[in-house]
Amino acid sequence: MELRRGVARWIGGFLSRRAPAPLDRTRPDLIVVVSGFDDVEACSTALDRGAAGEPAWIPDAEAVLRHHLRLPASAVPQAVDIAAQDGYAPASDPDPADDATVILQLERVQLLDPLHCSQERSRMAGLAQRLDGTALGWEGLQPPAAE
Numbered sequence: 435m436e437l438r439r440g441v442a443r444w445i446g447g448f449l450s451r452r453a454p455a456p457l458d459r460t461r462p463d464l465i466v467v468v469s470g471f472d473d474v475e476a477c478s479t480a481l482d483r484g485a486a487g488e489p490a491w492i493p494d495a496e497a498v499l500r501h502h503l504r505l506p507a508s509a510v511p512q513a514v515d516i517a518a519q520d521g522y523a524p525a526s527d528p529d530p531a532d533d534a535t536v537i538l539q540l541e542r543v544q545l546l547d548p549l550h551c552s553q554e555r556s557r558m559a560g561l562a563q564r565l566d567g568t569a570l571g572w573e574g575l576q577p578p579a580a581e
Contacts, residue, residue: 457496457576458543459523459542463577463578465578466573467484467487467492467575468484468487468546469572469573469574470572471570471571477548477552478548480551484574493547494545497543498542498574499541499572500575501554502572504535504538505528505535505536505565505567506566507534507536509565513567523542524539524541525539525541541575546574554572555572
């Protein structure tokens with residue numbers, strides 16, 4: 435009986451140390467901690483800059499990766515559907531860039547690292563190009579303090 439209580443206490447303690455809840459991409463307090471809007475700048479360089487900046491990007495914490503795409507307004511539903519297959523959702527309604535195009539922001543929660551950031555940047559550039567648009571850049575958002 436005593437062994438059973440000890441095991442139950444150990445399991446309870448172990449379970450109480452579970453990972454924190456996933457980051458909610460719709461949190462109102464998220465701030466941009468890193469960004470890349472220069473086509474020739476590597477993601478690793480942007481992330482190094484973000485880690486050294488203020489507010490600093492925290493590599494071990496989840497972030498919202500937000501891509502900015504300029505697309506024909508008629509292509510937005512298709513872009514949203516395709517991106518949703520990889521867990522992306524629109525950050526807000528598209529902003530009109532001019533009479534024929536809009537700026538669509540697609541975002542998802544993930545850990546940012548140079549490899550995955552570069553892969554996602556390339557994926558979004560390909561998506562925009564297939565839909566006669568342009569990938570303008572990306573941002574990483576995190577809460578003001580690490581959680």
